[in-house]
Amino acid sequence: MSNVLIVDDSSTMRKIISRSLRQAGLTIDEIFEAGDGIEGLNVLGNSKVNLILSDINMPNMDGLEFIKMVRANGNSVPIVMITTEGGEDILKEAMTSGASASIKKPFTPDQLQEKLGGLL
Amino acid sequence: MLNAAVTQSTHLQEKEMAGHVINATKEVFSTMVMMDLEDQYPLADPVSKFHCSVTSMVGLAGTYTGILSIHCPQSFALRITSNMLGMDVTEVGEDVNDALGEIANMLGGYVKQILSKGGLDINLSIPTVISGEEYTVNSTSDSDCIIIPFTNEADRFLVGLKLQKEC
Numbered sequence: 210m211s212n213v214l215i216v217d218d219s220s221t222m223r224k225i226i227s228r229s230l231r232q233a234g235l236t237i238d239e240i241f242e243a244g245d246g247i248e249g250l251n252v253l254g255n256s257k258v259n260l261i262l263s264d265i266n267m268p269n270m271d272g273l274e275f276i277k278m279v280r281a282n283g284n285s286v287p288i289v290m291i292t293t294e295g296g297e298d299i300l301k302e303a304m305t306s307g308a309s310a311s312i313k314k315p316f317t318p319d320q321l322q323e324k325l326g327g328l329l
Numbered sequence: 330m331l332n333a334a335v336t337q338s339t340h341l342q343e344k345e346m347a348g349h350v351i352n353a354t355k356e357v358f359s360t361m362v363m364m365d366l367e368d369q370y371p372l373a374d375p376v377s378k379f380h381c382s383v384t385s386m387v388g389l390a391g392t393y394t395g396i397l398s399i400h401c402p403q404s405f406a407l408r409i410t411s412n413m414l415g416m417d418v419t420e421v422g423e424d425v426n427d428a429l430g431e432i433a434n435m436l437g438g439y440v441k442q443i444l445s446k447g448g449l450d451i452n453l454s455i456p457t458v459i460s461g462e463e464y465t466v467n468s469t470s471d472s473d474c475i476i477i478p479f480t481n482e483a484d485r486f487l488v489g490l491k492l493q494k495e496c
Binding site: 219221268298 | 356
């Protein structure tokens with residue numbers, strides 16, 4: 210069983226991602242939610258997380274800064290960017306900063322399963 | 330009508346740009362809202378006054394500036410939100426604002442990709458959502474705007490794209 214952290218400033222997107230993870234048939238124990246990178250770091254400090262799904266555009270601490278902070282803390286948990294920011298340069302920066310993969314919104318549960326199946 | 334400088338710079342005629350927005354909107358609604366849409370482009374008559382509606386907007390800034398907007402009746406906004414969340418939403422509030430804002434954000438992301446392949450020279454704003462019994466949306470230059478009507482069952486809504494090329 211695995212724990213997943215969803216970091217997105219949209220509560221609707223967090224609900225959609227959470228529901229899609231269940232529909233994708235992935236083996237997930239607990240889903241944590243955070244509204245920005247700062248909240249995400251707090252969750253990581255208090256809970257065991259096996260996979261992070263993160264937006265890029267967020268207030269307070271965006272997804273790119275969040276990845277850098279996670280890696281700077283020595284945490285090697287897989288991080289998958291879920292974002293409308295499908296631009297190659299931004300995703301390249303995310304991958305260079307330590308992201309494992311990316312999924313572009315909109316997405317289907319099948320696409321989530323395909324991308325995340327090997328990471329959980 | 331699409332701004333002439335945008336047409337020249339993107340090598341896209343208004344109909345082609347509208348086609349991209351139509352495809353993006355249909356894909357977002359099909360995938361995230363579980364709704365199939367029909368488009369009714371072009372819009373016969375301009376619309377600026379809205380009754381019992383929700384308007385969601387996301388701004389683009391950089392080599393191009395503009396606004397991507399969605400205007401829909403409150404009843405349809407409730408149906409969209411209910412479908413997206415998989416639960417019955419009966420009041421226009423935070424969930425509706427968040428859902429409509431997210432749709433504008435996704436469509437803004439598509440437009441950004443059409444205009445900028447690298448993605449770094451155009452930024453998207455945080456979405457803004459307006460709702461009310463009666464309001465008017467005006468722009469200083471309506472001539473630079475494409476508006477596309479969509480329908481699902483008996484409901485109809487509009488997606489607008491206003492664009493300008495910056496130096």
